[in-house]
Structure formats: C-alpha cells, structure tokens
Amino acid sequence: xxxxxTIYDIAERLNISAATVSRGLKDHPAINKETKKRIAAxxxxxxxxxxxxxxxxxxxxxxxxxxxxxxxxxxxxSSVLAGIETVVNESGFNILISQSLEQQAKEKSxxxxxxxxxxxxxxxxxxxxxxxxxxFDSFIQKKIPLVxxxxxxxxxxxxxxxxxxxxxxxxxxxxxxxxxxxxxxxxTGNLKRNVYRDRLQGYRNALEENGIPFAEHRCxxxxxxxxxxxxxxxxxxxxVSQLPDALFIANDSSAAFAISxxxxxxxxIPQEIAIVGFNNDLISKVTEPAITTVNYxxxxxxxxxxxxxxxxxxxxxxxxxxxxxxxxxxxxxRKSSLKQS
Amino acid sequence: xxxxxTIYDIAERLNISAATVSRGLKDHPAINKETKKRIAAxxxxxxxxxxxxxxxxxxxxxxxxxxxxxxxxxxxxSSVLAGIETVVNESGFNILISQSLEQQAKEKSxxxxxxxxxxxxxxxxxxxxxxxxxxFDSFIQKKIPLVxxxxxxxxxxxxxxxxxxxxxxxxxxxxxxxxxxxxxxxxTGNLKRNVYRDRLQGYRNALEENGIPFAEHRCxxxxxxxxxxxxxxxxxxxxVSQLPDALFIANDSSAAFAISxxxxxxxxIPQEIAIVGFNNDLISKVTEPAITTVNYxxxxxxxxxxxxxxxxxxxxxxxxxxxxxxxxxxxxxRKSSLKQS
DNA sequence: TTGTATGCGTTATCAG
DNA sequence: CTGATAACGCATACAA
Numbered sequence: 001x002x003x004x005x006t007i008y009d010i011a012e013r014l015n016i017s018a019a020t021v022s023r024g025l026k027d028h029p030a031i032n033k034e035t036k037k038r039i040a041a042x043x044x045x046x047x048x049x050x051x052x053x054x055x056x057x058x059x060x061x062x063x064x065x066x067x068x069x070x071x072x073x074x075x076x077x078s079s080v081l082a083g084i085e086t087v088v089n090e091s092g093f094n095i096l097i098s099q100s101l102e103q104q105a106k107e108k109s110x111x112x113x114x115x116x117x118x119x120x121x122x123x124x125x126x127x128x129x130x131x132x133x134x135x136f137d138s139f140i141q142k143k144i145p146l147v148x149x150x151x152x153x154x155x156x157x158x159x160x161x162x163x164x165x166x167x168x169x170x171x172x173x174x175x176x177x178x179x180x181x182x183x184x185x186x187x188t189g190n191l192k193r194n195v196y197r198d199r200l201q202g203y204r205n206a207l208e209e210n211g212i213p214f215a216e217h218r219c220x221x222x223x224x225x226x227x228x229x230x231x232x233x234x235x236x237x238x239x240v241s242q243l244p245d246a247l248f249i250a251n252d253s254s255a256a257f258a259i260s261x262x263x264x265x266x267x268x269i270p271q272e273i274a275i276v277g278f279n280n281d282l283i284s285k286v287t288e289p290a291i292t293t294v295n296y297x298x299x300x301x302x303x304x305x306x307x308x309x310x311x312x313x314x315x316x317x318x319x320x321x322x323x324x325x326x327x328x329x330x331x332x333x334r335k336s337s338l339k340q341s
Numbered sequence: 342x343x344x345x346x347t348i349y350d351i352a353e354r355l356n357i358s359a360a361t362v363s364r365g366l367k368d369h370p371a372i373n374k375e376t377k378k379r380i381a382a383x384x385x386x387x388x389x390x391x392x393x394x395x396x397x398x399x400x401x402x403x404x405x406x407x408x409x410x411x412x413x414x415x416x417x418x419s420s421v422l423a424g425i426e427t428v429v430n431e432s433g434f435n436i437l438i439s440q441s442l443e444q445q446a447k448e449k450s451x452x453x454x455x456x457x458x459x460x461x462x463x464x465x466x467x468x469x470x471x472x473x474x475x476x477f478d479s480f481i482q483k484k485i486p487l488v489x490x491x492x493x494x495x496x497x498x499x500x501x502x503x504x505x506x507x508x509x510x511x512x513x514x515x516x517x518x519x520x521x522x523x524x525x526x527x528x529t530g531n532l533k534r535n536v537y538r539d540r541l542q543g544y545r546n547a548l549e550e551n552g553i554p555f556a557e558h559r560c561x562x563x564x565x566x567x568x569x570x571x572x573x574x575x576x577x578x579x580x581v582s583q584l585p586d587a588l589f590i591a592n593d594s595s596a597a598f599a600i601s602x603x604x605x606x607x608x609x610i611p612q613e614i615a616i617v618g619f620n621n622d623l624i625s626k627v628t629e630p631a632i633t634t635v636n637y638x639x640x641x642x643x644x645x646x647x648x649x650x651x652x653x654x655x656x657x658x659x660x661x662x663x664x665x666x667x668x669x670x671x672x673x674x675r676k677s678s679l680k681q682s
Numbered sequence: 683t684t685g686t687a688t689g690c691g692t693t694a695t696c697a698g
Numbered sequence: 699c700t701g702a703t704a705a706c707g708c709a710t711a712c713a714a
Contacts, residue, residue, distance in 0.1 A: 053393075054398050094437065094454065098426070113435065116390050117393060253627075260631075285567075286600070
C-alpha cells in the first residue's frame, strides 16, 4: 500500500461521510466529540496528511508568504527570517525565501515566481539596484498584501518597517563629533535607497547642528563591496589634500575592510582616523579595534513584518491605511571611535 | 473583472476545447503551431497564469524542493542556496528554505512541514544536535529523494555531497607542522558530525606522520559559540601547564573570537600561537592578522546537490545506488599561521 | 490534430 | 450533528 490516505479512506473505515471527516479533522464545532476522536485515531493510523493542493485549490489560499531579500549571508537577514518564520508558523503559514543578490533583474524574476506560486503575501527588502517597481504591480492589482522592510520603496503605498536611519545617522555622527572629530567622511551605498539617504541626512543634521559645513566630496557613494572600498580609500581618502579624522561607513563589513586597508598603510585607529560602522554584524566585534556600530534589530523587524502581513491577509485592517513601523536605533560604542580614552 | 483566467476562458475565446489549450500551453507536440500561437496570445492578453494547485493536484508533483540548513547567516550557506537555486530554477522548480538554528527539534518540525507540503525532494545539512534521524523516515518510506550536504548522517543511505574534511584537516595540520608547530590544539564542534570527526582524523594522521603523539586533552569539542570559545580558551588553554604553539579551529568566526581573546591577553599571533580556521568566511580576511583557512566551495556544493536531487526526482538513477560526491579542499594561507617569514 | 469525459482531494452549501 | 453534492482548474486516456 503506497497510495496516500485521503479523507475517503478514513470515512470508509468509519462508515461515515467524507464531509464529516473533513469537519472532524478541522475541529469543526458541530461535530460530536466522540466522532472526532475516532476520526483522529484512524487518521493517525493511516498516516493521513491533508492534501494542500486540494485544499488550496478549493480555498484559493496557499498559506504561503514569499520573501525576497538582497542576500542571506548576514546575521541581520538570518535574524529577520527567523523572526518572520516564528510568527507565521504560529498561524500555519510557510515562507518561500529567495535572494535577489542585489540585482534588479533577479528581484523581478523572484517576484514573478512568487506571484505564479500564488503566495498569499510578499515581504521584500529591495536590492541595491532596483529603480523600477513594476514587478510589484501585479500584486497590487490582485490586492495581494505587500510588506517592505529595511530597504523600502518611496513611491509604493504599502506597509513598511524601517529602522530610524535618520536618527541612527545623526547619533553616529554626533558621537564622532563628541570625540573631537571635525572632518568626517561618510561612505555609503546607493542613495536611491532610503536607508542610505536617511543616514546621510542624519549625518548632515548632526554636522549642521555643530556648525560644521557639509562638503559634497566628503560623502562617497559606492556598492560597498570589498573592491569598491579599496578603490574608494586609495583614491578618495589617501590621494586628497587632507586626511579626514573619521569615517562613518554604512555597513560593518565595509568598515572592517576599511580598517584593514588603513592599518596596512600604517594609520592608527581611532587615534588618527576614527571609524563607525553599521549593523552590529558579527564582524564588528572581532576586528582590531572592534567597531562602533548601530544595532539592527533584525528579529523584531521580521516579527513585525510577519504580523503586519498576516493582518493584511486576514483583512483586519483597512487596505487603504498603510502603516509604517519605525524602530529605534541603538548606537553600540566600541574602540574604533574612542579617541578620548 | 477580478477573477483569475483559466484555460476554460482561453478555450471559450478561441472556440476550442480546454484540453487543447492545456496541451498548447505546455507545448505538446501534437498541437498545431498556429493553434499554439493563438492560445499563447489569448493567454497573454488575459493575464493567464497556470494554477499550480490544480496542476499539482492532478500531477501529484509540487515542483518544489525543500531545504533545511542549520543557519543562513554565512557566506557559505548563502552561496550554497544560490547554487541550488540557479540549477533547480532551470528545471522549473522552486525551493522552500528553512533554518533549524542548530536544534534537532526545529529540524524535525521543519522536516515535517516540508513533508506535509509535499516537496518533491529534500536537501539537508544537519544541525549540531541531531542524533535521531527518524524525521527522515517518512521521506524514505514514500521514496521522496533525499540529499545531504556538508553535515551528513552516517547511517542513512542517501546521496551526499561533502568536502574532503579528512584531507582538509590533514593539510591544515601539516601546514602548521611545517611552520614549526609541535603542540597543536584542535578546537572543534560536535564529533558526532562527520565534518568535525573527519577533520580530527586528518589532524591525527598529520601528527602521526610527523611523529608527534596525539594527546586526548589537546582536542577540545564545544558548540563553537562565542561564549564557548571564551570559556575554552580561558580554562583549557591559559590554565594549563604549557601553552600550545598553534590552534586549529573548526570555523572562522570561532577562530576570530580566539584571536580577539588571545590578543587581549597580550599574546602575539602567529609568533607565539599560530591559528588556522575553516570556511574562508568573510571574517577571516579582516582580522589582524588575517586567518589561514580552508576554502569551502559552497556554490558548487549547492549546484551538485541540486543536480543530484533532480536526477533522483526524474528517476534517472537507480534508487539503490546512492552516490557520494567528495569535493577537494583548498588551504588558503594567510598571516595567522606564518611563523616563518 | 482536436475533443470528451473523468478524477485528483478538499470544503462549502444545502438539506436532513 | 451528519450526509450528499458540487466546484475548485488542470491533465490525461481514450475516442474521433
């Protein structure tokens, strides 16, 4: 006997109808307790498992939520996904994860795949590249709930969860100024992405507040890769008139690369150049010196995203009211920025 | 008009039968080319998308492959998944990813979820904890293809992809001996897992070959967490009669933690203690000194795993012949182990 | 080359 | 509290 057991098999064994079995299995209130017990017993005995296709086909629901992230290889993303998973699992949902590898084309094809798989909702953090959002149109048209986290679009009217990047940028810069830095270079990602744009604004606000003029050439935007950091430091930091006294870098691995390069050239950190990173990734704790950074509450972000999308799916909130959740950043001060002590 | 278009809608528009549409859409050879074109045109116009539930229900296939990994937060895992994805996508499959967070219980529930989702195959890398493999029984019974990579079970007869950890352990140790080290401590994970057990064997082989006796207390097994590394180094390295001249540590983040701690205590690396890590994770390049490590070809592992499981699914190979693919390790030498120069 | 008929396993509706 | 029935959308065996 290799065939899958169905509710008919159970029904036959108990001389009741398949409808009753179906109801019994779902703990329908109108079914006799005894009957339920017998159904459960036979189901177990037969190794019955509900056929999701049939159920989905019937119910027009997949109980699956798609997730598109730029990359999986960070503590942050891993935490976000763990957060999402715990929440959605409680409601009997699964998640379908894909990575865009920071490419718009891949993000588009991922979105199409999720759409064709009929996910009940889509949670996304945008790639560096994404400028065109038309791949989300089909979701909007079909009213499939859309939630963005961290790297969110400006133009789409959807639920969003972000860190207060403006505040984070402000705090980080203020901290450096407090350490006596006056010439702070900000190295960041694509300014089309809210996370980088907002941090830059925070940086500018802090400068302004302290009477330090903002200089266009002291903000460098690249793709934050190892190569880009090497180029950037050699061509834009070393080869200019005056060495800055601090670097505020938009993620920890890039900050770690920067530290490597600077130390190689004989610079002392933080004495000559102070460094602040971003994300509180594992790497920030093991460099020499350890990196001052901004904590990213990935697990909470994931949980929030999941709760919001589940609400959307169950239609608990006005489809017209799109909320934005803003989480508070937390500056973690380590040695790479402490000029004072 | 909000309803999804079906093959019936297309059929109606063209005054042909739904069966013809179904066949036309799948490029069935027995359908007129002209008819196919017209079907494709109307399908496009109507925004038709195949209903996977119906199709799966009918075909008893999900075209989905489940993946269970211990954790997502490493370059290695991210690469493996990218490798899997590229291969399976070409064949029209999707992947359903879940993380066990190194817990047996979570791995079990993940496996059950995948089973209930009717994945066509399951790719797994075991958690630290897993000792009982009964959660894979249902897959074996139902003859659902099973592929393991990296951390594989010894007892289950399934397709496996592993790095040659024995060789890697041997090469790493030999390298340290070549640098003049004679008292090498090996810090590793749970020896139930093949990856750690094999590396230990390689380590022992290298010692033996060089006439260095193996000492039980010079092999330390823990969970490789930050806390465990701190405990281990304080209690088993510092507080013993003689300081070792090298540490061979089973992953790069742990090696990075070790370096932090050792430097904090004033030890010079590699002069006093040489370090070799494992995985070639990002972190290994930015510590001071950079860590000598073993490269892990994640992308290839993923591709292999995907190809093998697709073969199993399409029944191209004997179900009885279970193959094991063994990939070659590559030692990457950096400063943390170079006593000579 | 195309059409007809049927079943895949569930669940909602309606009737009892 | 339970049963009969239809419908979800597709893909195939068989017939034409």
